[in-house]
Amino acid sequence: xxxxxxxxxxxxxxxxxxxxxxxxxxxxxxxxxxxxxxxxxxxxxxxxxxxxxxxxxxxxxxxxxxxxxxxxxxxxxxxxxxxxxxxxxxxxxxxxxxxxxxxxxxxxxxxxxxxxxxxxxxxxxxxxxxxxxxxxxxxxxxxxxxxxxxxxxxxxxxxxxxxxxxxxxxxxxxxxxxxxxxx
Amino acid sequence: xxxxxxxxxxxxxxxxxxxxxxxxxxxxxxxxxxxxxxxxxxxxxxxxxxxxxxxxxxxxxxxxxxxxxxxxxxxxxxxxxxxxxxxxxxxxxxxxxxxxxxxxxxxxxxxxxxxxxxxxxxxxxxxxxxxxxxxxxxxxxxxxxxxxxxxxxxxxxxxxxxxxxxxxxxxxxxxxxxxxxxx
DNA sequence: GCTAGCATGTAAACGGTTACATGATTAG
DNA sequence: CTAATCATGTAACCGTTTACATGCTAGC
Numbered sequence: 224x225x226x227x228x229x230x231x232x233x234x235x236x237x238x239x240x241x242x243x244x245x246x247x248x249x250x251x252x253x254x255x256x257x258x259x260x261x262x263x264x265x266x267x268x269x270x271x272x273x274x275x276x277x278x279x280x281x282x283x284x285x286x287x288x289x290x291x292x293x294x295x296x297x298x299x300x301x302x303x304x305x306x307x308x309x310x311x312x313x314x315x316x317x318x319x320x321x322x323x324x325x326x327x328x329x330x331x332x333x334x335x336x337x338x339x340x341x342x343x344x345x346x347x348x349x350x351x352x353x354x355x356x357x358x359x360x361x362x363x364x365x366x367x368x369x370x371x372x373x374x375x376x377x378x379x380x381x382x383x384x385x386x387x388x389x390x391x392x393x394x395x396x397x398x399x400x401x402x403x404x405x406x
Numbered sequence: 407x408x409x410x411x412x413x414x415x416x417x418x419x420x421x422x423x424x425x426x427x428x429x430x431x432x433x434x435x436x437x438x439x440x441x442x443x444x445x446x447x448x449x450x451x452x453x454x455x456x457x458x459x460x461x462x463x464x465x466x467x468x469x470x471x472x473x474x475x476x477x478x479x480x481x482x483x484x485x486x487x488x489x490x491x492x493x494x495x496x497x498x499x500x501x502x503x504x505x506x507x508x509x510x511x512x513x514x515x516x517x518x519x520x521x522x523x524x525x526x527x528x529x530x531x532x533x534x535x536x537x538x539x540x541x542x543x544x545x546x547x548x549x550x551x552x553x554x555x556x557x558x559x560x561x562x563x564x565x566x567x568x569x570x571x572x573x574x575x576x577x578x579x580x581x582x583x584x585x586x587x588x589x
Numbered sequence: 590g591c592t593a594g595c596a597t598g599t600a601a602a603c604g605g606t607t608a609c610a611t612g613a614t615t616a617g
Numbered sequence: 618c619t620a621a622t623c624a625t626g627t628a629a630c631c632g633t634t635t636a637c638a639t640g641c642t643a644g645c
Binding site: 248256317376 | 434555562565571
């Protein structure tokens with residue numbers, strides 16, 4: 224996921240490591256802090272695999288910077304990952320949001336819509352925390368105050384996301400139809 | 407977090423590994439699957455550290471079971487972890503929900519309320535994904551369809567959770583006052 | 590003189606994923 | 618006979634966290 228985040232931000236233009244760190248912190252730092260010990264090795268990996276290009280430039284009143292940019296291969300890898308997320312990237316809230324943050328980079332609205340539909344399918348399946356005899360526990364029947372809270376919050380989130388997905392898909396389908404007409 | 411989950415479920419009574427796996431799957435398996443390669447080593451660690459007791463019993467038409475139960479030290483460790491969560495367990499949605507699922511095990515409502523208040527403080531700080539010039543980006547100003555969705559969903563979740571926290575804290579405070587009066 | 594911000598990295602330890610491995614019972 | 622369910626484990630690999638390490642500039 225960190226690698227996807229790096230590729231996603233670099234698709235917007237070259238950045239050096241420190242800038243990247245600030246962007247990532249802006250995206251998810253208040254929830255889960257970014258550590259240098261994860262970021263710099265991830266960058267090194269991407270450079271080694273040819274997905275990212277690194278040039279050294281004098282730093283702005285500090286150590287020299289590594290200016291990073293996406294290679295063509297890096298862009299392909301980013302788009303491939305966005306088009307074909309693993310199942311856990313659809314279901315896990317944290318990873319799904321990472322995907323969502325960069326889904327706008329995909330050039331084809333039909334690809335974007337396909338990913339949203341996978342999420343929609345996941346959300347429409349009746350799921351919950353806590354099962355009794357195979358069926359999801361209803362919030363009203365849950366005796367524990369805190370678990371009742373979990374169910375209530377999850378329900379509100381699910382409702383809002385489903386509503387948004389419907390609207391977003393309508394928008395994307397209109398866009399896809401339009402570009403199809405032009406061709 | 408897996409270890410907390412194990413301790414939390416075992417506080418409800420003895421279970422064997424396979425039962426534990428089903429419980430954990432019920433709690434979060436639809437979002438993030440549980441793997442044997444994580445579960446069994448975690449159990450072994452807890453047994454080795456004296457937090458969990460293990461007895462072998464003949465299996466129900468299968469391999470022999472390891473029936474697991476909390477030791478007094480395990481119960482103390484569970485309560486300590488629930489009373490004093492790390493900051494990331496307050497801020498990270500996934501970990502926070504794990505905490506919330508077992509917060510009801512704490513005997514003292516005042517302790518429970520203190521944890522909820524930490525979450526409340528975190529949620530009341532103005533936070534968002536995407537910052538521009540240090541300030542959170544408003545959903546209306548975000549040009550990206552998908553990021554607008556993220557902001558919208560996050561806002562709905564935050565609103566619901568804040569409302570629930572207020573109600574839950576009122577309930578807990580009433581309970582705490584009551585028990586104080588009895589003494 | 591000190592702190593904050595800029596800028597990058599390494600190394601050990603930890604925990605999780607994935608794959609492999611085994612083997613019994615029960616229902617179709 | 619075959620698949621599903623019950624039941625437990627190991628080993629290689631991978632990425633993250635945490636801690637350590639360095640060094641410059643600007644502002645108080």
